[in-house]
Amino acid sequence: MTHPNATRRRMIAALAGAGLTAPLLGSCTREHTLRLSFHPWSGYEPLRTFCDAAPGMAAFLQLVEVPDAASQLDLLRLERVEAALLPFDEVILGQIQALELCVLCVVAVSAGGDQILSRGRCDERDFLPGARIAVEHHGPGLVLFHAWCEHIGLDPATLNRVPLSPEQQIEAWRNGAIDLAVSYQPYAEKLRRMGATPCFDTSRLPPLIVDVLVARNAILVSHAGALKRLVQLHFFALEWMRQHPNDARYRLAARFGLPPDEAFLPLVGLIFPALREQGRWMTRELPAVARRLVSLLARAGAYVAHAEPDIPVSLDFLPRPSA
Numbered sequence: 001m002t003h004p005n006a007t008r009r010r011m012i013a014a015l016a017g018a019g020l021t022a023p024l025l026g027s028c029t030r031e032h033t034l035r036l037s038f039h040p041w042s043g044y045e046p047l048r049t050f051c052d053a054a055p056g057m058a059a060f061l062q063l064v065e066v067p068d069a070a071s072q073l074d075l076l077r078l079e080r081v082e083a084a085l086l087p088f089d090e091v092i093l094g095q096i097q098a099l100e101l102c103v104l105c106v107v108a109v110s111a112g113g114d115q116i117l118s119r120g121r122c123d124e125r126d127f128l129p130g131a132r133i134a135v136e137h138h139g140p141g142l143v144l145f146h147a148w149c150e151h152i153g154l155d156p157a158t159l160n161r162v163p164l165s166p167e168q169q170i171e172a173w174r175n176g177a178i179d180l181a182v183s184y185q186p187y188a189e190k191l192r193r194m195g196a197t198p199c200f201d202t203s204r205l206p207p208l209i210v211d212v213l214v215a216r217n218a219i220l221v222s223h224a225g226a227l228k229r230l231v232q233l234h235f236f237a238l239e240w241m242r243q244h245p246n247d248a249r250y251r252l253a254a255r256f257g258l259p260p261d262e263a264f265l266p267l268v269g270l271i272f273p274a275l276r277e278q279g280r281w282m283t284r285e286l287p288a289v290a291r292r293l294v295s296l297l298a299r300a301g302a303y304v305a306h307a308e309p310d311i312p313v314s315l316d317f318l319p320r321p322s323a
Helices: 004-018 041-052 069-077 088-096 140-152 167-176 189-192 225-245 245-256 275-299
Strands: 032-039 063-064 082-086 101-110 114-118 133-137 161-163 179-182 199-203 210-216
Touching: 004 041, 004 161, 032 225, 041 063, 041 082, 041 101, 041 225, 063 225, 069 179, 069 275, 082 088, 082 167, 088 101, 088 210, 088 245, 088 275, 101 189, 101 225, 114 140, 133 140, 133 167, 133 275, 140 179, 140 199, 161 210, 167 189, 179 189, 189 199, 210 275, 225 245
Parallel strands: 032 063, 032 082, 133 161, 133 179
Antiparallel strands: 082 210, 101 210, 114 179, 114 199
């Protein structure tokens, strides 16, 4: 694998070509350590993998991996982390629960990465009534479940919902305890390898499942320098994966438990908005996504709020393009 110092030198040289400036990443200024939470999801892997490949550049960052997004909201509420990688629908839920969060950048957009998989043929409508479907209580799984039911005209009440996270679904599938699963990568790929048939995914929907980087409002000023470095590190990570696919391939293979030549499969169906697209995503697309989410979940009886959510966003932490 590439030596961390070599990675750092090459990436700083490549940064200008990617339209980013490098001073923040090379800074020796004393600043706060930043605790960043995340849960297993392919959309977060570029940043996590790059931190593994170039630990010196991420020395200011403490990664905190937890099982799911609900655990992340708990950490934010208890002030045990300053920032988090979260699905946008969970950020809306956090706001309803009085969590004050600010979106710093859009990390990933699911365009096929979230899937519904079946043990039977997907076009067998007689198979669906009474079928056992594994789906999370909330989060992207619940969003996709209701979007799928609306898309095919199915009453959700005709299915037997089994509350399981994508990680828990693997064992349940192996034991024959479920007939369908609402999953996301890398777990969807594991189910597919166990014989599951993909039936529906987010490529057939307008942007609905979007992942963002958020920070607690209370630390935006005190941790401004570290937050800017974190946002820059995300775009650095995307450039590193493009420039060093072989290094990334072997690290992802170890993470996903896949052969190296198939290590990028769990990233298929994900869009990583570039720096130049962030302004549009943060100011125009995210409000539209919020409206879709609230409308969908309200129709399903899974969302009750007195007003449409207004999630704060800030463009101040985005890297400045080089001249």
